[in-house]
Amino acid sequence: MPENKTEEMVERKKAFTTTVDGTVVNRVYTPADLEGLRQDEIGLPGEYPFTRHIMPTGYRGRLWTMRQYAGFATVEETNKRYKYLYEQGQTGFSVAFHLPTQEGYDSDHPLAIGEIGKCGVAIDSLQDMERLWDGIPLAEVSTSMTINATAPIIMAMYIAAAEKQGADKSKLRGTVQNDILKEYIARNTYIFGPTASMRLVTDICSYCAQNMPQWNSISISGYHMREAGATAAQEAGFTLANGIAYVQAMIDKGMEVDSFAPRFSFFFAAYTNFLEEVAKFRALRRMWAKIMKERFGAKNPRSMMLRYHIQTDGFTLTEQQPLNNIVRVTLQALAAVLGGCQSLHTNSFDEALALPSEQAVQVALRTQQIIADESGAADTVDPLGGSYYVEWLTDQIENKAMTYISEIDKMGGALKAIEKGYIQKEIATSAYNYQRAVDSGEQAIIGVNKFVVKEEHLLETLEIGIEVEQKQIERLRRLRQERDNQKVSEVLDRVRNVASSDENIMPVVIEAVKAYATVGEISDALRDMFGEYREPSIL
Template sequence: MFDPDELEEIRESKAQWEEDDVQPTVDRFGERKETFTTDTEGHEVDRLYTPADISDLDYEEDLGFPGQEPYTRGVYPTGYRGRLWTMRQYAGMGTATETNERFNYLLDQGQTGLSMAFDLPTQMGYDSDHAMAAGEVGKTGVAIDSLDDMETVFDGIPLDEVSTSMTINAPASVLLAMYIAVGDKQGVDREELRGTIQNDVLKEYIARNTFIYPPEPSMRLITDIFEFCAAETPKFNTISISGYHIREAGSTAAQEIAFTLGDGIEYVEAAIEAGLDVDEFAPQLSFFFASYNNIFEEVAKFRAARRLWAKIMDERFDAQNPKSKQLKFHTQTAGSTLTAQQIENNVVRVSYQALAAVLGGTQSLHTNGKDEAIGLPTEQSVRTALRTQQILAHESGAADTIDPLAGSYYVESLTDELEAEARELIEEVDERGGMRRSIEEQWVQRQIQDVAFERQREQEAGDRIIVGVNEYQVEEEGEQDIEEVDEAVEQAQQDNVATVREERDDEAVEAKLDALRGAAEGDENVMPYIIDAVKVYATTGEVCDVLRDVFGEYQPGSSM
């Protein structure tokens, strides 16, 4: 992009500037720190960036135009000028009725998409009356024991008019089946259903541990969903390959890119091995990233991830459909950066993180409530979090032009650095036999743990300032309203699932579960059988137990 002679002149002029202007100033006044680094990478940040720092940048090959390969500048030609990102606040409140109320409140306040949080028993495939569910019902999200609960959650919410994201992994096939069943009951054409299921089990083995089955049958369930949805629900994203939880576990930005795309590679390979054509399912893949405080690093991360995924789909899988190469992603602001001390500061943190996500071109966004470090967000904090997005969209100007930081010598240089480091990590994963093998050997987990340990050490030593925590503390803070789940929720949910079992046709349930068992023991796609089972009100736990019987349960430390 630049003339070699001009670049040399810039280098010489910069050296002269440093000698004549910078060094005397530093000698007299010093600088705040001896070295400056990016938030998580530890890459040294130069005092000044010039065209010489991106001398190898080729506009057409490395940047291009929005909507064109390599998608560095975004996947849509008009960016947010055509349509704003989906404002999708994460919500799940104890019972299905409470969740329905919160969803309707958020829609009334201008939210444009729903994001559904599930309680821990649901995430683990247990009904609310199971012994393993004791004390956890409704605590981290909504309890979904049967289609009856899902119907209640979406009562009065037409599924052909709203997009729904469901943060569910091991039992994703069951919750997706219930969502499809609700759509069928509403008379919505399956081709009109829009949304996303997380359905990313590999990151569960890395970072979250809400797995049920061993990896091989888990991958079979995922590819069954790919195949089924490509034919039945083409507008529904079949997986949200999650870097968010990898980053929240302590990874660097480059690790977040590398291990997320590495998981993506594993899923694509599994689907191809199962006989699917890459261009039939790849357009329905989506991704999920965190957004942290360092605005420039985060923007560079999103741009680098888009460019690298396009190259991976082209070079490794010979994808022909442009949509197969487009990395579309949801972003959530960083929960681990929220502090219980001076929680009003979290509003500021979330605002900067949201700005980074928008400048980086996210397709949808969740902004955390300020009080999520101490409990479920209150209605007021959820409204403030949503208003943060709306102000960003309509008052800041950030949505008015596409990829506004493109051409910044610093951002372009950082984008290149993150892409190169992520590619090196992916190559190391390849040498180790792929993501499944690297996870099995705990290599991925160790990489993340090492970074998390060092970050904690820096915080404790005061080398990493956390405002209100290790600097700028206050001695007394006011009482905070905390959203709490009523202990009566558990009994109410148990009573409800008991009523469902009493009123349903047990023979029909048994027949559908037996049919599912046969499909799981064979090689048929299990999704139609799961849908049939939930439609006769087989419970989440009953469906998962059938699959447990066939597939077994994964035990940490066992071979993957």
Template sequence: MTQDKNAERKKEFRTTVDGTVVKQVYTAADVAQPGDTSLPAEFPFTRHVQGNGYRGRFWTMRQYAGFATVEETNKRYKYLYGQGSTGFSVAFHLPTQEGYDSDHTLSAGEVGKTGVAIDSLKDMEQLWDGIPLSDVSTSMTINATASIILAMYIAAAEKQGADPSKLKGTVQNDILKEYVARNTYIFGPGPSMRLVTDVIGYCAEKLPEWNSISISGYHIREAGSTAIQEVAFTMANGIAYVQAMLDRGMKIDSFAPRLSFFFAANTNLIEEVAKFRAARRIWANIIKDRFGSNNPRSQMLRFHVQTDGFTLTEQQPLNNIMRVTIQSLAAVMGGCQSLHTNSYDEALQLPTEQAVQVALRTQQIIAEESGVADTIDPLGGSYYMENLTNQIEKGAKKYIEKIDEMGGALEAIRKGYMQAEIARSAYDYQKAVDSGEQIVVGVNKYTSKTADETTIFEVDPAVEKKQTERLRILRQERDNLKVKSALEKVKKVAATNENMMPVLIEAVKTYATQGEISNALREVFGEYREPSIL
């Protein structure tokens, strides 16, 4: 067989299956002149939001973790607090995320599985027992029930004697991406947006140091989107939130500086760096042109990154360490503010302690040894990088225009548009993997038969029994008349336009559970079902 010396491995090169076409070589002709010559901390912040990048301090290395019960989690927090740690990250189990108590039929098998089980203020009090909430910063990954869980956090802090206005932390509170990708919604987009903006509005007034939303592209990417879709749909959701706040009469600069973002880092290194650069540029322009703010604090896109969990393979799990390394490099060279690195065994199970440590060390090696953190935007100026940044911007803007035409993110979601686009991309990717067009090392190439079973970490099945028993006792001991009237009041306020937060705080103080409060809201708001988009 003769082979052409100039023949290439593939007919066409793309960043990912549905991604941008990649040329053989990029030259000055591929970058518009003079192009974007902004420096770090200059509009549109393509290179970095801060003038000194990571030369002042590194990004925050934040690892998300969840334990089954409040006792276990509290024990871990106390230990960390004793070691000098003041930043905590809370993962909740699914029933808490979706407004079901631990004893609900649908909670069977889920209790304590993906994080801590919180049903009532009692659980929240116990979670922070011995940890002064006035001294710590807490990040809570909670969305549909964010308002209720934040109410519990505030009530628990008050009980400790803390001043709510001094509380520091974050709630994810991004319901739109739940409809698009992660599916832990309860109510429809309309009432949900009202709860989201209630939280943002309440925090702006009463918890000035609290980050009231983290607009997330991570889950959109995980659900199968391309890099361009990830940026586009996240920006479209961001626009919807900003518009909703303005519609409530808030001034853009009163809340925009506290908006933060959350993206995934995939393994296609250059495209991912370009994605982060493009996202900063697009958001700055949106805030300036669409919403008319010239305040740099409002224009700056600050974001957290998690390495893309979907890329982890069950086969040859140690390979995942390399994937996470490349993904972390992308996050750092892309200028993230904080980073979570996945553990190599997460495709199999909840991570073991050793795997968690390797994940953290990966970040530390990049920070201390690789040198990529010593200069800002180290890839800026590469023809390929600049071209790809422009292409991602262009592609994302096209999507945003399309979503504008549909009447905005809420309408696009109701129509299932974003969901369908993502499902199509996910399917195209799977087909490419199945056909061998897209290589995944250890999965469809370089496979080996060796079993790589690692140490297992698992949740004790007794947790569910314990938690439901705790709930039974709570329902017996609390003043149920008070609970009932508090829930009636929740329903009453839900039917108005008033901010829900004060009445929710009142309700959780009677030890009404999150499931009961969610049910009260379900009566007023109704429940959401996914559109069929296949």
């Protein structure tokens, strides 16, 4: 066939692009597309700038941690789910707290009505935290906790519960999310204003740096921004801009960069556009390495390594034809693995309908195990490295994300950009464009705007009954009767005093939780000193 004939061949679409952001994808990539990209930008696994993996052995040494985010109803039900997941081969725990715990309200608060045990497990006091881990040795496991505004309180409860089990806190392994900036942008479980919140974030980071060398003191999260509508490049740029703000805040606190940065960790989403996601993870690793080395002068290579957890993206799951979600999650999980994550959560196929059932959770976990043991994807490090397309796209995403970071730098950093509403607006616009693309059919969603069928939902889904609320409120009432209330009120006064000083908040909060002060009471003591944040309405 003559060459010009190929040129004229009709293609399915006028233009092929990456997800929503409009980067045009060419028909084919060749070495010419990599001109200008230096070989040392790609490098080798385990070597700066870590584009290909942070470890030279990749998953040949150790597989990623299979860590399913779970929590619902009361601690008893959640404890049972954890033990089930562990028996099924999960290798790390990840706690979902219900919204009242995340936003600093006890279960009997008027705003908590209808929310008890819904989005996560109900934790009001240390008593609940102790029961959550009944029969699970905290000295031996690795636990991630998705908690932000109330992170000091929940972290204190975890430490206290572990110590009650006889564990040494310096040996505890795990992660506390502790990323408040993205709460103002997307996730919305803030309580206090940005200044007070940044102080609490850095208090936890420096407490961990001094007392808990194996604990990740923050998990800087792009996931929720992506869920809120960010493109891949926005997720990368905005997350690292937040990361820069946290590193700077720690330096401003007087800490030396290599003393805390090795325990900074990250959290991203994996969408279904498989190769774009792989490129994003590779770009992120390279960018963070350069930022830490060049911008902050880190010397320890561990400070330069972007270590991260992935959750397959919840927004991409469809209520329509829910079994199709198993396929989406598989593609997303494979992108996470080929991208080189350290830890992975795979969503359950029924999550656009309800909280996941046990069967759906098992399929989700098995998806990871099949990728690990059957697919061969974990057998060589960065198998897509050197692909003309993937390397080109890695470079594209890095450039776009760096442009966002420069833009934010010009505004005076992430905090300023959030106060101006810049990041929120960018994300809202991308979300709107995405919906428009779905509505017009330009972005196909199988079962939603293409290959639609009439269907009845026959899936068994998990439900949280009203008895959960009653049980939790009764438990709280009994706790308030049985504990030493004089002691509680004294320690809450001390919490207020420390909050208004420069002292690290963690030791006094640990004391407070040990006296069985509740999440709501300690949050109220902090509200007394810090006030509450009200979001500006940004559309």
